[in-house]
Amino acid sequence: MAESYLGKARRALAAARPLFATGDTEGACNRAYYAMHDAAHAALWSAGLEDDGALVKTHAGLMSTFAQGLVTTGKVGIEHGRALGQVQKFRLLADYTADPPAESDAAQAIALAEAFVAAMEAAGDA
Numbered sequence: 001m002a003e004s005y006l007g008k009a010r011r012a013l014a015a016a017r018p019l020f021a022t023g024d025t026e027g028a029c030n031r032a033y034y035a036m037h038d039a040a041h042a043a044l045w046s047a048g049l050e051d052d053g054a055l056v057k058t059h060a061g062l063m064s065t066f067a068q069g070l071v072t073t074g075k076v077g078i079e080h081g082r083a084l085g086q087v088q089k090f091r092l093l094a095d096y097t098a099d100p101p102a103e104s105d106a107a108q109a110i111a112l113a114e115a116f117v118a119a120m121e122a123a124g125d126a
Helices: 002-021 025-046 059-071 078-096 103-125
Strands: none
Touching: 002 025, 002 103, 025 059, 025 078, 025 103, 059 078, 078 103
16 A cells, blocks of 8 residues: 555656646645655555554644654654645645745745655655
């Protein structure tokens, strides 16, 4: 299941880049967040913190389980927990406000997502 989530994360990240290149900062922030969202699920599966009987079903639940199960235990660096929260804020602004995110925010979201997905891939290999 972890590999399936990583595949979703990679596809979402790949979709963020062309959206950004065409000026769609809303779409880029959305896809960057979902790349991280899916990579976080993959990391939780790899660590045995998520299974078919206990799927994390909300964004808040994912953030909490990720923080408690992976960040506070030192399995994942605190910078990744912070990055997930930051990009979630960009996604919320992109999806639920009238104005699109700034280009600099979308670029930051993609950069954070790239680092996050790579770190979760490495964590799953460890």
